[in-house]
Amino acid sequence: MTARPHDDPHVVIVGGGFGGLYAAKTLAKAGANVTVVDARNFHLFQPLLYQVATGGLSPGDIASPIRSVLKRAHRARVLHDEAIDVQAHERRVLLRDGAAALDYDLLIVATGSRTSYFGHDDWAVRAPGLKTVEDAIEMRSRVLGAFERAEMEPDHVRRAALLTFVIIGGGPTGVELAGAVAELARSALARDFRRFDPRDARVLLLEGGERILPSFPPELSARAVRSLEHLGAQVWTGAMVTDVDGEGVEVRRGNASERMAAATMLWAAGVTATSFGEVVATRFGATRDRGGRMRVTPHLTLPGRDDVYVIGDLALVDGPGGRPLPGVAPVAMQQGAYVARRILGRTEGPFRYRDKGQMAVIGRNAAVCDLPLARFSGFPAWVLWLFIHIAYLIEFDNKVLVLVQWAFAYVTRERGARLITANPR
Amino acid sequence: MTARPHDDPHVVIVGGGFGGLYAAKTLAKAGANVTVVDARNFHLFQPLLYQVATGGLSPGDIASPIRSVLKRAHRARVLHDEAIDVQAHERRVLLRDGAAALDYDLLIVATGSRTSYFGHDDWAVRAPGLKTVEDAIEMRSRVLGAFERAEMEPDHVRRAALLTFVIIGGGPTGVELAGAVAELARSALARDFRRFDPRDARVLLLEGGERILPSFPPELSARAVRSLEHLGAQVWTGAMVTDVDGEGVEVRRGNASERMAAATMLWAAGVTATSFGEVVATRFGATRDRGGRMRVTPHLTLPGRDDVYVIGDLALVDGPGGRPLPGVAPVAMQQGAYVARRILGRTEGPFRYRDKGQMAVIGRNAAVCDLPLARFSGFPAWVLWLFIHIAYLIEFDNKVLVLVQWAFAYVTRERGARLITANPR
Numbered sequence: 001m002t003a004r005p006h007d008d009p010h011v012v013i014v015g016g017g018f019g020g021l022y023a024a025k026t027l028a029k030a031g032a033n034v035t036v037v038d039a040r041n042f043h044l045f046q047p048l049l050y051q052v053a054t055g056g057l058s059p060g061d062i063a064s065p066i067r068s069v070l071k072r073a074h075r076a077r078v079l080h081d082e083a084i085d086v087q088a089h090e091r092r093v094l095l096r097d098g099a100a101a102l103d104y105d106l107l108i109v110a111t112g113s114r115t116s117y118f119g120h121d122d123w124a125v126r127a128p129g130l131k132t133v134e135d136a137i138e139m140r141s142r143v144l145g146a147f148e149r150a151e152m153e154p155d156h157v158r159r160a161a162l163l164t165f166v167i168i169g170g171g172p173t174g175v176e177l178a179g180a181v182a183e184l185a186r187s188a189l190a191r192d193f194r195r196f197d198p199r200d201a202r203v204l205l206l207e208g209g210e211r212i213l214p215s216f217p218p219e220l221s222a223r224a225v226r227s228l229e230h231l232g233a234q235v236w237t238g239a240m241v242t243d244v245d246g247e248g249v250e251v252r253r254g255n256a257s258e259r260m261a262a263a264t265m266l267w268a269a270g271v272t273a274t275s276f277g278e279v280v281a282t283r284f285g286a287t288r289d290r291g292g293r294m295r296v297t298p299h300l301t302l303p304g305r306d307d308v309y310v311i312g313d314l315a316l317v318d319g320p321g322g323r324p325l326p327g328v329a330p331v332a333m334q335q336g337a338y339v340a341r342r343i344l345g346r347t348e349g350p351f352r353y354r355d356k357g358q359m360a361v362i363g364r365n366a367a368v369c370d371l372p373l374a375r376f377s378g379f380p381a382w383v384l385w386l387f388i389h390i391a392y393l394i395e396f397d398n399k400v401l402v403l404v405q406w407a408f409a410y411v412t413r414e415r416g417a418r419l420i421t422a423n424p425r
Numbered sequence: 426m427t428a429r430p431h432d433d434p435h436v437v438i439v440g441g442g443f444g445g446l447y448a449a450k451t452l453a454k455a456g457a458n459v460t461v462v463d464a465r466n467f468h469l470f471q472p473l474l475y476q477v478a479t480g481g482l483s484p485g486d487i488a489s490p491i492r493s494v495l496k497r498a499h500r501a502r503v504l505h506d507e508a509i510d511v512q513a514h515e516r517r518v519l520l521r522d523g524a525a526a527l528d529y530d531l532l533i534v535a536t537g538s539r540t541s542y543f544g545h546d547d548w549a550v551r552a553p554g555l556k557t558v559e560d561a562i563e564m565r566s567r568v569l570g571a572f573e574r575a576e577m578e579p580d581h582v583r584r585a586a587l588l589t590f591v592i593i594g595g596g597p598t599g600v601e602l603a604g605a606v607a608e609l610a611r612s613a614l615a616r617d618f619r620r621f622d623p624r625d626a627r628v629l630l631l632e633g634g635e636r637i638l639p640s641f642p643p644e645l646s647a648r649a650v651r652s653l654e655h656l657g658a659q660v661w662t663g664a665m666v667t668d669v670d671g672e673g674v675e676v677r678r679g680n681a682s683e684r685m686a687a688a689t690m691l692w693a694a695g696v697t698a699t700s701f702g703e704v705v706a707t708r709f710g711a712t713r714d715r716g717g718r719m720r721v722t723p724h725l726t727l728p729g730r731d732d733v734y735v736i737g738d739l740a741l742v743d744g745p746g747g748r749p750l751p752g753v754a755p756v757a758m759q760q761g762a763y764v765a766r767r768i769l770g771r772t773e774g775p776f777r778y779r780d781k782g783q784m785a786v787i788g789r790n791a792a793v794c795d796l797p798l799a800r801f802s803g804f805p806a807w808v809l810w811l812f813i814h815i816a817y818l819i820e821f822d823n824k825v826l827v828l829v830q831w832a833f834a835y836v837t838r839e840r841g842a843r844l845i846t847a848n849p850r
Binding site for chain 1: 503844
């Protein structure tokens with residue numbers, strides 16, 4: 001069995017996230033005939049999106065045009081279009097705008113995930129998720145707008161609701177958002193208002209499970225709670241959100257149910273497959289888990305389909321111990337590079353994830369790191385987090401800029417990108 | 426006559442642009458009781474907005490939260506709200522969201538200008554102007570989107586239309602946009618596409634008058650034309666736009682009329698008073714010129730109204746030689762500072778504009794400077810432009826960041842903020 005149907009296959013990659021772009025870079029460098037299709041013209045450095053949502057960075061700081069990443073590869077094409085369907089028999093991807101369809105010899109499906117509200121899609125307008133630049137801008141406008149409205153609100157009950165920020169979901173994104181909003185209130189905005197003290201803002205992180213950061217060891221979850229509390233945030237575990245409306249949230253803890261008035265609710269509780277991922281699963285009859293992820297072979301192809309690879313958040317792959325690999329950037333990057341190497345005939349074996357550990361940042365000088373050889377938290381974890389993210393950003397697109405902004409923010413405790421802009425929806 | 430109705434007047438400043446914010450800073454520093462009202466939560470460094478529109482900078486790089494500028498002044502309040510009306514007799518400003526109205530002893534009207542289509546408001550959706558962050562994002566999405574669509578367009582006639590960029594209005598903003606779009610096509614995007622060479626893009630600057638940059642000396646206008654042509658842009662003077670539709674523009678030159686197919690049209694042809702400016706003029710019976718500017722006394726008050734100052738783009742003030750002062754940042758800044766000094770009792774004389782000259786940048790290494798003691802262009806003008814803009818940015822909000830991005834862009838010829846995002850309207 002070979003992964004190359006003929007000598008110079010046309011590889012179509014749908015999605016320019018970590019998985020798709022790492023595959024594209026490796027293939028393009030080898031001179032392969034590759035086309036990347038993405039509905040957006042830029043690759044987004046998702047792990048830092050929460051900093052855009054909280055005014056620390058601008059979208060441009062964490063976005064790289066897919067074209068410039070591939071501009072030196074003359075046989076690599078980039079199409080700024082949305083893949084809407086796939087014809088298995090014809091080996092063809094249908095695009096929304098493109099006049100012609102796109103024929104492939106090999107297809108890499110890497111469109112990732114989108115926010116899921118577990119059947120409560122009406123919550124989306126009340127509690128935005130954090131997957132796109134527009135999401136981040138929306139969150140930023142809501143968070144900063146709540147403080148602004150509080151300054152104009154004479155009624156102290158309504159003001160308290162305006163100064164209550166509920167973050168739903170205790171995974172890394174929820175923890176990072178809670179930490180960043182708490183820090184925003186306590187440092188960057190500390191002296192900005194006259195009618196209230198922003199340090200009185202209530203930041204509440206709700207997690208349905210037993211502990212936040214469930215993929216981390218328990219002691220690091222506990223450390224994260226302490227760090228968040230140190231920043232003035234509160235953490236509720238075993239707290240199921242049963243309703244989200246214009247006035248706040250309803251939360252059930254054990255048998256007790258409680259309403260909480262809040263103007264700002266941020267959703268970090270779950271993701272599911274993108275719509276193109278769903279279409280692919282349907283067309284090829286793939287087996288999916290509850291989160292919409294497709295079961296793939298050890299070579300990351302769909303079973304019985306040597307010409308279709310699925311990588312990143314869309315792929316269900318068992319890691320060591322039989323637990324599925326998480327939907328995080330390092331997994332997607334390694335899968336992208338693996339698939340490219342396989343297509344180039346450079347590897348025959350199955351995909352193996354090299355687990356370099358996981359980390360989550362809580363705020364200034366505070367993070368948790370769970371590495372294969374060590375677990376630690378606090379300042380050293382934060383320095384390591386910083387170092388790794390800067391290294392990736394610089395390797396990827398020379399985003400030295402972010403370093404300068406962080407250095408500046410660290411010294412001044414300011415946030416440089418505090419814009420409330422028109423609702424982009 | 427004194428400008429101080431009593432010892433500690435409440436000064437209300439409507440508008441946080443250059444005029445309003447310079448007045449606010451001076452007043453706040455002196456411990457005055459001052460309230461700034463702005464519909465946006467940030468001050469925008471307008472002179473660099475064209476760089477956001479062309480992917481060179483992010484909005485956050487040229488925006489400063491009004492609150493952080495004034496955070497050290499405990500008697501300065503900032504209201505994130507829109508002033509919609511004024512009651513002259515009650516000395517009261519009405520706000521859109523605010524529960525209570527805002528009473529003033531002294532009012533400074535500094536809401537500036539907005540894009541004007543000279544009665545053709547239906548052109549606005551086809552040829553966006555450049556006054557707000559949203560405008561700039563819209564322009565950026567259209568310019569970059571046109572290149573993306575051209576890459577997918579097999580028909581060469583339609584592709585030519587997609588690669589035609591028409592900039593309407595030959596003042597500094599039009600010149601800067603034309604230069605930046607031409608440079609984007611020739612350098613940053615040069616190797617990004619496969620179906621066409623971005624250097625073939627047609628950038629056309631249309632000016633109705635006899636020459637571009639009409640406020641500059643003729644020889645600098647000629648220099649600017651040469652610099653633009655060097656970048657591959659074309660300049661048409663005496664070219665009146667008679668229609669703008671979904672397919673392009675209709676242009677009249679002399680007796681000949683011509684249709685030009687273009688996917689992207691950018692409007693830099695004119696401004697008029699903001700709606701609050703119009704309301705103020707109506708309520709106080711102010712005399713206005715064609716551009717909606719209010720005739721003010723030499724002390725920048727409305728005639729017969731010692732308690733109402735009008736500054737910046739809204740004020741019609743004669744400069745040396747009897748020509749009205751232009752609606753540019755230095756005029757607004759000096760007027761803001763003057764009004765503040767007058768309110769503080771530090772000056773009695775009329776406002777006098779210290780003309781430090783004017784400049785416009787065309788592109789990499791190319792600008793024109795018209796200073797009181799010298800006129801020059803090319804590289805030295807560009808260096809001076811750079812130096813002055815960085816100095817202002819740093820003085821204002823320590824935006825060292827912009828310097829880093831410019832240095833980086835200069836070396837790499839890249840554009841760091843090339844995002845096509847959802848239409849913010």
